[in-house]
Every structure is written in structure tokens, then in C-alpha cells.
Amino acid sequence: MEWETVIGLEIHAQLRTKSKIFSSASTAYGAEPNTQACAVDLGLPGVLPVVNAEAIRMAAKFGLATGSNVAKRSVFARKNYFYPDLPKGYQISQMDLPIVESGNIEIELEDGTKKTVGITRAHLEEDAGKSLHEDFHGLTGIDLNRAGTPLLEIVSEPDMRSAKEAVAYMKKIHSLVQYLDICDGNMAEGSFRCDANVSVRPKGQKEFGTRAELKNINSFRFVERAINIEVERQIDLIEDGGEVVQETRLYDADKNETRSMRSKEEANDYRYFPDPDLLPVILDDAYLEEVRATLPELPEARRQRFVTEFELSDYDAGILTSSRAMADYFEATVAATSSDAKTVANWIMGDLSSRLNKEDIDITQSPVSSAMLATLLNKIADKTISGKMAKDVFNGLWNNEGDVDGIIDKMGGGQITDDAAIEAMIDEVIANSPGQLEQYRSGKDKLFGYFVGQVMKASQGKANPALVNGMLKKKLNG
Numbered sequence: 001m002e003w004e005t006v007i008g009l010e011i012h013a014q015l016r017t018k019s020k021i022f023s024s025a026s027t028a029y030g031a032e033p034n035t036q037a038c039a040v041d042l043g044l045p046g047v048l049p050v051v052n053a054e055a056i057r058m059a060a061k062f063g064l065a066t067g068s069n070v071a072k073r074s075v076f077a078r079k080n081y082f083y084p085d086l087p088k089g090y091q092i093s094q095m096d097l098p099i100v101e102s103g104n105i106e107i108e109l110e111d112g113t114k115k116t117v118g119i120t121r122a123h124l125e126e127d128a129g130k131s132l133h134e135d136f137h138g139l140t141g142i143d144l145n146r147a148g149t150p151l152l153e154i155v156s157e158p159d160m161r162s163a164k165e166a167v168a169y170m171k172k173i174h175s176l177v178q179y180l181d182i183c184d185g186n187m188a189e190g191s192f193r194c195d196a197n198v199s200v201r202p203k204g205q206k207e208f209g210t211r212a213e214l215k216n217i218n219s220f221r222f223v224e225r226a227i228n229i230e231v232e233r234q235i236d237l238i239e240d241g242g243e244v245v246q247e248t249r250l251y252d253a254d255k256n257e258t259r260s261m262r263s264k265e266e267a268n269d270y271r272y273f274p275d276p277d278l279l280p281v282i283l284d285d286a287y288l289e290e291v292r293a294t295l296p297e298l299p300e301a302r303r304q305r306f307v308t309e310f311e312l313s314d315y316d317a318g319i320l321t322s323s324r325a326m327a328d329y330f331e332a333t334v335a336a337t338s339s340d341a342k343t344v345a346n347w348i349m350g351d352l353s354s355r356l357n358k359e360d361i362d363i364t365q366s367p368v369s370s371a372m373l374a375t376l377l378n379k380i381a382d383k384t385i386s387g388k389m390a391k392d393v394f395n396g397l398w399n400n401e402g403d404v405d406g407i408i409d410k411m412g413g414g415q416i417t418d419d420a421a422i423e424a425m426i427d428e429v430i431a432n433s434p435g436q437l438e439q440y441r442s443g444k445d446k447l448f449g450y451f452v453g454q455v456m457k458a459s460q461g462k463a464n465p466a467l468v469n470g471m472l473k474k475k476l477n478g
Contacts, residue, residue: 001202001203001239002202002203003200003201003202003203003231003235004161004200004201004202004203004204004205005161005162005163005198005199005200005227005231006158006160006161006198006199006200006201006208006209006211007158007160007161007162007163007165007166007196007197007198007227008155008156008157008158008159008160008196008197008211009154009155009156009160009166009169009170009194009195009196009197010153010154010155010156010194010195010196010197011153011154011155011156011170011173011192011193011194012127012151012152012153012154012192012193012194012195013151013152013153013154013173013177013182013183013185013191013192014027014127014149014150014151014183014184014190014191014192015054015055015058015059015149015150015151015152015182015183016058016181016182016183016184017052017054017055017058017150018054019052020040020041020052020126020148020149020150021051021052021055021092021124021125021126021148021149021150021151022040022041022049022050022051022052022092022126022148022278023038023040023041023049023050023148024038025037025038025040025041025148027149027150029186029189029191031145033132033141033143033144033145034142034143034144034145035145036145037087037129037144037145037147037148040148041087041144041147041148042087042088042144042147043087043088043089043090048277049092049275049277049278051076051278051281052150055124055150056099056124056281056283057291058150058152058180058182059099059100059122059124059152060099060100060283060287060288060291061180061182061291061294061295062100062122062152062154062176062177062180062182063099063100063103063122064288064291064292064295065176065179065180065295065298066100066103066104066105066119066122066176067103067104068100068101068102068103068119068122069100069101069102069103070099070100070283070288071097071098071099071100071101071283072282072283072284073097073280073281073282073283074094074097074098074099074123074124074280074281075094075096075097075274075280075281076092076093076094076124076274076275076278076281077092077093077094077095077096077272077273077274077275078090078091078092078093078272078273078274078275079091079092079093079095079125079270079272080270080271080272081269081270083128084129084131084140084142085128085129085130085131085142085144085147086128086129086147087129087144087147091125091126091128092125092126092275092278093123093124093125093126093153094123094124094125095123095272096272097280098121098122098123098124099122099123099124099281100119100121100122100123101120101121101122102118102119102120102121103118103119103122104116104117104118104119105117105119105169105172105173105176106172106300107165107168107169107172108168108318109164109165109168110164115159115165116159117156117157117159117160117165117169118156118157118159119154119155119156119157120155120156120157121155122152122153122154122155123152123153123155124150124151124152124153125150125151125153126147126148126149126150126151127146127147127148127149127150127151128146128147129142129143129144129145129146129147130142130143130144130145130146130190146190152177152182152183154173156169158197158199158208163223163224163225163227163228163231164224166196166223166224166227167220167223167224170194170220170223171220171322172299174192175299175322175323175324176298176299177192178323178324178325179296179297179298179299179324180295180296181296181324187218187219187220188218190218192218193216193217193218194216194217194218194223195213195214195215195216195217196213196214196217196223196226196227196230197211197212197213197214198211198212198213198214198227198230198231198234199211199212199234199244200231200234200235200238200244209234209244210243210244210245210246211244211246212230212234212244212245212246212247212248212249212258213247213248213249214226214227214230214249214250214251214258215248215249215250215251215261216250217251222251222253225251225253225256226251226258229251229256229257229258230249230251230258233258245263246263247260247261247262247263248260248261248262248263249261296324299321299322299324302321302327303317303318303321304317306320306321306327306330310334310341310342310345311341311342312341312342312345316342316345316349319349320345320348320349323362323363325362325363325364326348326363329348329363329366329370330344330345330348330370332370332371332374333348333370333373333374333377335374336370336371336374336375337373337374337375337377337378337381338377338378338381338382339377339378339380339381343377344373344377347373347377348373351391351394352366352368352373355398367397367398367399367400368394368397368398372397372403372404373394375403375404376390376393376394376397376404377390379393379404379408383464384408385408386461386462386464386465388461389408389411389461389462392407392411393407393408393411396410419467419471422455422459422463422464422467422468422471423471423475425455425458425459425463426451426455426468426471426472426475427475428458429451429454429455429458430451430475430476432454433450433451433454436450436451437476440476441476448472448473448476451472451476452465452468452469452472455468455472456468
């Protein structure tokens with residue numbers, strides 16, 4: 001039997017507010033445990049939550065950027081459940097009347113295929129605390145610093161049919177929230193994570209199969225692996241005569257398997273009801289237009305501009321605009337160098353990205369700034385250094401060995417561009433290679449590379465390659 005996979009994602013994006021969604025406690029990451037949870041976050045008797053206006057603005061910004069309906073009236077509700085990292089015994093979220101509904105995102109797959117994925121809703125809620133299992137000798141510690149951090153939960157339609165489609169969608173949302181400056185997208189710190197709802201059905205069947213929810217996955221690679229392994233598990237289970245049960249499962253990256261956590265609750269299990277301490281959020285047209293005016297140039301528009309303005313290919317423009325930070329880095333470098341945009345793009349997508357990937361860091365953490373790269377490219381353009389030397393200078397910049405000029409000086413200076421000096425080296429190489437000269441002149445053109453290599457060796461790699469090639473060809477053919 002042929003099977004079809006059905007996938008929907010629930011993405012949790014922590015909003016970049018300075019304070020929490022219902023209190024003035026800080027949202028800064030990395031503080032000592034339980035130092036940033038105030039009485040409101042803990043739900044102590046007599047406290048009253050007050051909604052953070054910035055969180056509302058950020059949610060509306062996302063809704064407008066995705067062509068969604070931003071509700072003029074949305075309501076906060078209490079979602080009741082009991083878990084150690086939820087100090088109040090309920091989570092303030094949105095249920096029947098979320099702030100954002102009915103949008104869509106276009107994704108592009110590796111083969112260039114495009115697909116539209118629907119956004120069912122995006123609602124505001126508070127994050128829970130965090131359970132810590134390490135270093136407690138069989139016990140669990142609770143850090144409530146994260147409790148009350150504003151979350152935008154973005155719920156997709158079940159429109160994705162493969163793990164790769166799910167990853168493409170997640171990456172698109174990841175890029176968008178960073179462009180909008182509403183989430184830093186730091187997956188390692190948990191500020192961008194997702195739950196995946198996965199089911200299978202016989203190909204051609206309209207009804208959905210029973211779904212399992214894969215909880216709290218915080219990397220693109222793990223999302224793809226978790227979905228694929230869960231699809232395989234469900235198909236094997238059904239083909240062996242079993243049934244998939246609706247449940248929440250955990251993905252274990254070390255064992256590359258999913259395992260059951262608990263049965264999947266329905267909405268009525270949480271006993272949602274409007275929070276009596278919070279008024280409905282009322283937005284008017286003037287407010288929404290004010291928010292719309294703050295929308296930045298979005299990824300797709302920027303990609304198209306890079307194609308037309310900088311004459312880049314669709315592929316190059318897509319890579320460079322996949323993150324706002326990379327697009328900004330590219331434009332800053334282009335503005336500061338005499339090199340063409342394609343050369344800048346090649347360096348960013350090549351040497352720079354290779355080092356970033358190798359050390360698993362973001363471009364915002366690059367030790368080579370856009371100004372440094374522009375200076376380096378200018379040295380290539382004015383023939384101070386060759387392309388090969390530039391790679392050595394780049395490595396020096398990366399390792400904080402000094403600025404461009406300082407590193408070039410340490411290397412013994414720039415390129416040799418003096419015609420007389422290069423001619424003297426060529427004459428010496430030819431004089432010392434009579435046999436090779438005779439073979440070259442008898443038709444063995446491949447020996448040209450030998451002569452180039454000998455001249456570059458004599459110059460310690462500093463002779464301008466273009467001058468060497470031109471002058472050498474004239475001498476050898478003389």
C-alpha cells in the first residue's frame with residue numbers, strides 16, 4: 001500500500017519584548033535560576049496581570065506580514081493543567097478568539113517547486129518555566145525565569161506532505177520573524193521551537209489518519225529526522241495490524257526514535273474559559289495602519305530586489321536573503337567595496353559561510369565584520385593581493401591576528417606588480433628549464449602550468465598571476 005504523510009506544525013516564537021507578557025519582570029536570557037520570576041508570574045494571591053502592549057503590536061505585525069486577518073477583538077483565556085513548571089496551575093493563552101487567523105506562507109523546495117501553506121491562527125500566550133534534569137541526582141529542578149515570557153504560537157494547516165516541506169515551512173517562518181524583529185530565532189536557547197503533528201493515510205484517502213504530536217523540537221535537522229522516524233513508526237504499526245493512538249511523543253535525538261510521553265489532550269480537557277482578570281484586546285483600523293507602516297522589506301521583496309539591483313541569480317539572492325542579518329551584511333559589504341556584488345556574494349556564501357557552519361555560529365557572531373571583508377576585497381580589486389593571498393588574510397582576520405593591512409605586512413607585503421621584477425623572475429626560470437622550454441615549444445602546451453608554478457614559487461606566491469601569465473606567454477612563444 002502507498003501511504004501519504006500529513007503534517008501540521010505549531011511553532012512557538014518567543015517575542016523580543018524586554019518584559020514579560022503580563023508583568024514587568026525581565027525576559028533576558030541566561031540569568032541565575034528563579035531570579036526573574038515576580039509575584040505576577042507565579043500567580044500569587046492578590047496579583048493582577050496587565051497585558052504587554054508591545055507583545056500585541058508584534059503579533060499584529062506578524063499577522064499583517066502574512067496576509068492574515070488581525071482580529072479587532074481578541075480574548076485571553078485560562079488553559080488549565082497541572083505541571084511542575086506551571087506555577088499558577090493554568091496558562092494564560094488564547095482559544096476561541098485569537099489575535100491572528102487565516103493567513104498563508106509560500107515555501108520553495110530544493111527542486112524549485114513552490115507551495116502555499118495555510119496559517120490557521122497565531123495566538124498569544126505566556127511561556128511556562130523550565131524543568132532541569134541534570135545535576136540533581138535523580139531529582140528535577142524548576143527554573144521559573146522563563147515563566148510569563150511572551151509567546152506567539154503559529155499554527156499551520158495540515159498542508160505539508162513530507163518532512164522536507166515541513167522544514168522549508170519552518171525555515172520560512174524563522175526567517176520572517178527575524179525580518180520583522182519580533183523574535184531572535186535562537187533555537188539553541190529555545191526562543192524558536194516547534195511541535196509537529198504527524199499522521200499517515202492510504203494514498204487517495206480524504207480522511208486524515210490519527211495524529212501523534214512530536215513535542216518541543218528545536219532544530220531544523222531534528223524536525224526532519226523526527227518526522228521521518230515517526231512516519232516510519234506509524235506505517236509499520238498499521239501494516240502489522242496495530243492502530244495509531246492520539247498521543248504526545250518525545251523525539252530522542254541520541255537514539256533517533258520517538259517515544260510516548262502522554263495521551264494527547266483535547267481542548268475540553270484544558271477547561272478553557274475567558275480569563276476574568278484580563279479585558280478583551282480591542283484594535284482599530286488606525287492602530288493596524290500604524291503597525292503596517294512599520295513593516296520592513298520582507299524576504300521575498302528583498303530577494304527580488306537583489307536580483308534586479310545587484311544582478312544576482314535567484315539562487316544567490318535566495319541564500320543571501322534567507323536571514324535578515326546575512327542580507328544586511330551583504331548590503332553593507334557591497335556599499336563599502338569597489339568589488340562587484342557577485343564577488344561579494346561568492347565570499348559570503350563561500351569562505352565566510354563555511355567558517356560559520358564549521359564553528360556553528362551565526363553571522364552576527366562573525367569575527368570578520370562587513371567592513372573588514374570590504375577592505376579585503378578592495379585589496380584584491382586594486383591588485384595589492386591575489387585571490388590566493390586574500391584567503392590567507394581572511395583566515396588571519398577570523399583568528400583575530402590584526403587588521404587587513406597588518407596581516408598583509410606580516411605576510412611580507414602584497415603582490416608584486418612591478419613588470420621588471422616579474423620579468424627578471426621569468427627569465428631566470430626559463431634559463432633554468434631548457435628541457436621544459438624545448439618540449440613546450442615542440443607542442444607540449446600543458447607545460448605552461450609548470451612555468452607559471454615555478455615563477456610563483458620564485459616570488460613566494462606574491463607575483464600578480466595575470467601579469468605572470470601574460471608576460472610568460474610572450475617569453476615562451478618568443
